[in-house]
Amino acid sequence: MRRSFTAVLLGAVAISCRGSDDGIxxxxxxxxxxxxxxxxxxxxxxxxxxxxxxxxxxxxxSVTSRRRVAEQGPWDLFFLPPRSDQLVQSSGTGxxxxxxxxxxxxxxxxAGAESITVTLPDGTDLEGKLVGEDPTTDIAVIRxxxxxxxxxxxxxxxxxxxxxxxxxxxxxxxxxxxxxxPTVTAGVVSATHRNILPNSNQPGLYLDMIQTDAAINPGxxxxxxxxxxxxxxxxxxxxxxxxxxxxxxxGLGFAIPIERALRVQEEILRTGNLRRAxxxxxxxxxxxxxxxxxxxxxxxxxxxxxxxxxxxxxxxGTVLVEANGRRLRNYLDWEAVKLDLHVGxxxxxxxxxxxxEETRELTTGDLPTSTATKVTVLRxxxxxxxxxxxxxxRSLQTSKGALIIGITDEVTRGTGLQEGDVIxxxxxxxxxxxxxxxxxxxxxxxxxxFRIFFERNGQTIFxxxxxx
Numbered sequence: 001m002r003r004s005f006t007a008v009l010l011g012a013v014a015i016s017c018r019g020s021d022d023g024i025x026x027x028x029x030x031x032x033x034x035x036x037x038x039x040x041x042x043x044x045x046x047x048x049x050x051x052x053x054x055x056x057x058x059x060x061x062s063v064t065s066r067r068r069v070a071e072q073g074p075w076d077l078f079f080l081p082p083r084s085d086q087l088v089q090s091s092g093t094g095x096x097x098x099x100x101x102x103x104x105x106x107x108x109x110x111a112g113a114e115s116i117t118v119t120l121p122d123g124t125d126l127e128g129k130l131v132g133e134d135p136t137t138d139i140a141v142i143r144x145x146x147x148x149x150x151x152x153x154x155x156x157x158x159x160x161x162x163x164x165x166x167x168x169x170x171x172x173x174x175x176x177x178x179x180x181x182p183t184v185t186a187g188v189v190s191a192t193h194r195n196i197l198p199n200s201n202q203p204g205l206y207l208d209m210i211q212t213d214a215a216i217n218p219g220x221x222x223x224x225x226x227x228x229x230x231x232x233x234x235x236x237x238x239x240x241x242x243x244x245x246x247x248x249x250x251g252l253g254f255a256i257p258i259e260r261a262l263r264v265q266e267e268i269l270r271t272g273n274l275r276r277a278x279x280x281x282x283x284x285x286x287x288x289x290x291x292x293x294x295x296x297x298x299x300x301x302x303x304x305x306x307x308x309x310x311x312x313x314x315x316x317g318t319v320l321v322e323a324n325g326r327r328l329r330n331y332l333d334w335e336a337v338k339l340d341l342h343v344g345x346x347x348x349x350x351x352x353x354x355x356x357e358e359t360r361e362l363t364t365g366d367l368p369t370s371t372a373t374k375v376t377v378l379r380x381x382x383x384x385x386x387x388x389x390x391x392x393x394r395s396l397q398t399s400k401g402a403l404i405i406g407i408t409d410e411v412t413r414g415t416g417l418q419e420g421d422v423i424x425x426x427x428x429x430x431x432x433x434x435x436x437x438x439x440x441x442x443x444x445x446x447x448x449x450f451r452i453f454f455e456r457n458g459q460t461i462f463x464x465x466x467x468x
Contacts, residue, residue: 057097096150100149116129154262168215187214278307308362323348341364369390384402386398401431421455
């Protein structure tokens with residue numbers, strides 16, 4: 001840059017020797033013009049170019065949802081009016097990935113949405129339709145009725161280098177900032193393949209995340225993280241804060257790899273939901289990781305009979321040391337491998353039995369709960385019979401009962417039951433199949449009280465209910 005500036009300056013000096021009467025620019029003015037041009041050129045950095053490429057495809061996502069503000073006890077009746085609910089508004093960010101109005105955002109941005117409004121950078125408000133969502137990956141897909149929209153350039157996260165510049169775009173604090181242009185923050189890739197343990201503020205698992213020190217603030221969730229080429233490499237998702245709460249960035253931001261987000265989006269658009277791949281085995285190590293102990297590999301604790309793992313000879317006690325080329329240091333690494341598998345994918349695992357290492361290749365299948373016969377009770381409760389395969393899939397203590405795989409908010413308010421609970425008994429009747437739940441409950445008369453025993457997180461709990 002310095003050589004170029006000198007050449008321009010010398011040229012101006014040489015020409016000025018001819019005199020100013022011929023309309024030649026004086027040396028001082030030429031020097032200032034050259035300096036301004038050089039400064040303007042230096043101002044337009046790679047970060048500026050990256051933000052310019054991505055910003056037209058960044059949208060604000062405003063959500064209206066109904067949330068409970070006071071707990072109702074399990075003594076309340078089925079189908080109570082939602083007196084303790086109120087409409088609340090929240091906001092996040094999304095980015096357009098198809099010109100016909102397909103938008104990617106975080107699932108936690110649209111969770112429980114009754115209405116969604118998408119605001120384009122020019123201030124246009126459009127109704128957003130939730131096409132599908134996946135809480136496990138924290139990805140949701142929205143569609144708006146608009147054509148020929150600007151699309152965010154897409155890159156890849158697999159070749160990111162620690163320390164390279166990245167740009168986060170989003171709409172922090174929604175409309176409090178006065179306009180609809182996305183906020184841009186810059187930082188570096190701090191780490192890749194980060195696994196975040198659940199905590200009181202974030203109960204879910206975030207696996208294989210990209211860590212960045214680019215500021216990600218409330219409202220940025222669902223926005224793009226781009227490299228300096230202006231290519232989206234990840235979806236901004238979560239932050240760590242000084243107080244462990246949900247406000248204020250301290251330079252620990254995390255983003256979901258773009259490959260995962262696109263896989264979820266494509267399957268949702270194709271089928272309306274996401275088929276989770278099943279390996280048919282369960283591993284241990286949660287306690288060791290939470291206690292700070294590091295162990296090589298992950299130990300298989302349970303194998304579903306006739307499941308994918310059992311069919312290739314994997315048994316309880318086997319130690320998995322590698323899967324699809326990824327070294328397994330703890331159970332989170334194994335969960336990260338599973339998260340990006342499709343149904344029918346082959347998984348090459350290297351395992352250890354004693355001092356001997358072997359390689360096996362298993363083929364994933366559908367989750368047993370997705371193929372099991374479903375029984376609907378009272379229009380708001382869906383259960384399936386617990387089988388050995390489902391016990392392994394859900395890490396259940398019990399081998400019998402009826403697993404709740406779907407429940408409406410109304411039934412949850414009225415009973416205290418939740419998705420994932422296993423109904424073990426109703427009064428003195430042991431429950432071994434899903435159909436029994438429907439038969440027993442539908443046999444009760446008006447104002448009859450009954451007690452439900454159920455398993456939740458490995459513990460047996462009971463609740464008393466009554467019908468009107």
